[in-house]
Amino acid sequence: MKQIVIISGKGGTGKTVITGAFAALARDKVMADCDVDAADLYLILDPEVKESHIFKSGVTAFMHRELCEGCGVCKTVCRFDAVRDDFTIDPISCEGCGFCSFACPQNAIDMRTNISGELFISDTRFGPLVYAKLGIAEENSGKLVSLVRQKAKEIAEDKNYQWVIIDGSPGIGCPVIASITGVDCAVIVIEPTLSGLHDAKRVLGVTEHFKVPVKIIINKYDLNHDMTKKIERWFKDRNIKILGKVIFDEAVVKSIVEGKTIIEYSNNQVTETLRIIWRLLEEELEGAN
Amino acid sequence: MEKSRKLIISVASGKGGTGKTTIAVNLALSLSNVQLIDCDVEEPDCHIFIKPVIESRHTIFIPVPVVNQNKCDGCGRCQEVCLYNAIAVVNKEVIIFPELCHGCGSCTYFCPHKAIEEEKKEIGIVEIGKSGETQFVHGKLNVGMMMSPPVIRAVKKHINKKKTAIIDAPPGTSCPVITAIKDTDFVILVTEPTPFGLNDLILAAEVVRKMRLPFGVIINRSDLGNKKTDEYCARENIPVLMRIPFSKKIAEIYSRGDLIIKVLPEYNKEFQELYKKIEQVKVNPT
Numbered sequence: 024m025k026q027i028v029i030i031s032g033k034g035g036t037g038k039t040v041i042t043g044a045f046a047a048l049a050r051d052k053v054m055a056d057c058d059v060d061a062a063d064l065y066l067i068l069d070p071e072v073k074e075s076h077i078f079k080s081g082v083t084a085f086m087h088r089e090l091c092e093g094c095g096v097c098k099t100v101c102r103f104d105a106v107r108d109d110f111t112i113d114p115i116s117c118e119g120c121g122f123c124s125f126a127c128p129q130n131a132i133d134m135r136t137n138i139s140g141e142l143f144i145s146d147t148r149f150g151p152l153v154y155a156k157l158g159i160a161e162e163n164s165g166k167l168v169s170l171v172r173q174k175a176k177e178i179a180e181d182k183n184y185q186w187v188i189i190d191g192s193p194g195i196g197c198p199v200i201a202s203i204t205g206v207d208c209a210v211i212v213i214e215p216t217l218s219g220l221h222d223a224k225r226v227l228g229v230t231e232h233f234k235v236p237v238k239i240i241i242n243k244y245d246l247n248h249d250m251t252k253k254i255e256r257w258f259k260d261r262n263i264k265i266l267g268k269v270i271f272d273e274a275v276v277k278s279i280v281e282g283k284t285i286i287e288y289s290n291n292q293v294t295e296t297l298r299i300i301w302r303l304l305e306e307e308l309e310g311a312n
Numbered sequence: 313m314e315k316s317r318k319l320i321i322s323v324a325s326g327k328g329g330t331g332k333t334t335i336a337v338n339l340a341l342s343l344s345n346v347q348l349i350d351c352d353v354e355e356p357d358c359h360i361f362i363k364p365v366i367e368s369r370h371t372i373f374i375p376v377p378v379v380n381q382n383k384c385d386g387c388g389r390c391q392e393v394c395l396y397n398a399i400a401v402v403n404k405e406v407i408i409f410p411e412l413c414h415g416c417g418s419c420t421y422f423c424p425h426k427a428i429e430e431e432k433k434e435i436g437i438v439e440i441g442k443s444g445e446t447q448f449v450h451g452k453l454n455v456g457m458m459m460s461p462p463v464i465r466a467v468k469k470h471i472n473k474k475k476t477a478i479i480d481a482p483p484g485t486s487c488p489v490i491t492a493i494k495d496t497d498f499v500i501l502v503t504e505p506t507p508f509g510l511n512d513l514i515l516a517a518e519v520v521r522k523m524r525l526p527f528g529v530i531i532n533r534s535d536l537g538n539k540k541t542d543e544y545c546a547r548e549n550i551p552v553l554m555r556i557p558f559s560k561k562i563a564e565i566y567s568r569g570d571l572i573i574k575v576l577p578e579y580n581k582e583f584q585e586l587y588k589k590i591e592q593v594k595v596n597p598t
Contacts, residue, residue, distance in 0.1 A: 032355050034328010034483045039508065060484035061326040061512040082395060102416055115490060115523060120416030121395045134395070159518045162487045165458065193328035193483050194354035197458040216567035218333065218357040225355060228455035246560070247567035276536045279506050 024179050026187040026206040032222030034193035036214040037242040042190040043067045046149045047286035048301040052186035055175035056154035057168045057202040064190045070145030070152045080163040081119040082134035084112045090131035097123035165197035195229045209235045215250035238264045243271035267300040320477040322496040326512025328483035330502045331532040336480035337361040338573050342583035347475045350450035351492035352482040353463040360569045364441035364448040372466045373432035374415040379406045383427035390419035436463035461491040485515045499527040505537030533558040
């Protein structure tokens with residue numbers, strides 16, 4: 024079983040569209056949406072939820088006003104600016120360290136478990152999909168990402184499937200790190216813009232830091248041919264494989280509006296390129312055994 | 313209503329790549345007496361567009377505990393008070409996992425033998441500079457580091473209350489965004505009218521509502537998609553502040569790191585209008 028994650032650094036370069044295409048093209052696979060902040064893959068995979076699990080993670084301080092004598096120790100020790108002037112707690116700023124609760128001489132502060140999100144195991148027309156919804160303004164998305172990946176891996180092992188295909192999140196921080204550690208390949212989707220390349224270089228730094236093998240897709244490459252050439256050169260110089268270049272096509276937006284993957288929606292240059300890209304990726308990873 | 317206080321406006325979105333940076337840089341540079349603050353410290357891009365001259369740099373550290381083995385008797389109090397499981401005491405020996413530490417300081421405070429001290433661990437930098445008359449601040453999280461909020465907080469310390477501040481926030485709906493938009497006067501949520509854009513707009517709007525911040529929406533690439541985003545905003549009474557139709561010209565201007573207001577000066581007025589609308593919405597919230 025091989026795990027592939029699709030990342031980009033910069034948002035909106037086409038991670039979910041490409042993950043959806045791989046879902047339609049790969050055989051024997053489980054999909055995992057690890058963009059738990061803003062999970063979108065389910066919108067084109069139309070899942071039927073089989074199981075859902077409440078995700079509890081971390082704690083938040085709760086002040087019992089009737090016990091508080093206003094000594095202010097909590098406010099002094101808190102480094103996250105989460106104790107208000109009236110000694111109530113701002114739950115959004117609270118990082119759940121518990122310092123105030125341990126330090127309070129009146130034992131007036133409880134630490135309460137957070138319901139941080141929900142995890143779904145589902146079936147789709149392309150196979151199982153594991154995804155999650157982080158609660159509104161909740162934290163610990165890294166832990167939820169790890170849980171989504173663990174469930175997806177269990178299903179793949181159980182069914183003896185070949186692939187786990189992971190839709191990652193933008194950025195280089197905690198959820199991205201949780202989604203790439205230990206995968207067989209990270210596919211970085213780059214758009215031909217200065218910011219696209221700048222952000223891809225940073226996320227490449229993260230994959231190198233965690234020793235994850237990388238391959239590249241340039242998406243919407245015809246929006247700036249000069250930039251595309253620059254990106255190609257930059258990655259070729261570093262011996263990083265470019266799997267292919269996908270043209271900009273409004274059909275992609277239309278496929279999302281229809282709730283379909285681009286592979287189902289049309290048969291054009293975009294789908295042809297994506298088929299070749301998937302075949303190439305499959306060969307490369309199967310050969311890597 | 314005090315007139316002198318300047319607004320702090322944050323530009324956010326649930327979905328990435330909807331045009332936050334485009335809005336933030338063009339809005340900032342269409343105004344005078346303004347500061348542009350890039351809080352997307354994982355992937356800061358504003359500097360690409362405004363090409364600032366950097367005048368000072370500060371390294372950002374978080375405190376991480378270090379145990380003085382001579383003073384430690386292995387009592388385990390530090391492990392008890394660390395709710396992040398960043399400290400384990402095995403056979404009276406303290407093991408610290410710095411990547412799990414949030415730097416709360418609890419272990420140092422409660423150690424009965426004063427055996428724990430804090431060491432500074434570098435997690436990023438803040439750079440301050442100028443582009444023409446526009447003041448510029450951004451932060452960069454070091455590659456391989458997990459936690460961006462401390463860097464975002466460090467960036468926000470440089471907000472100058474005498475100037476209008478435009479904050480470019482990171483995408484998503486969790487801690488980094490919350491840290492970036494906290495204590496701002498108004499949030500612009502940038503979206504695109506696709507099912508992905510709408511799904512993530514709804515999540516972002518819920519976050520902003522939970523934080524009780526006034527907000528409005530900008531619909532970018534407004535002709536690529538469907539009408540559902542407009543319907544949602546109308547139903548929820550969310551003001552649509554601006555619509556930018558898709559244009560290959562704008563995409564190309566963006567791709568080479570240029571400003572829309574420089575290449576297409578007619579947009580200057582549009583962004584100034586945007587600012588006026590925000591002032592109005594802020595004064596007369598729906």
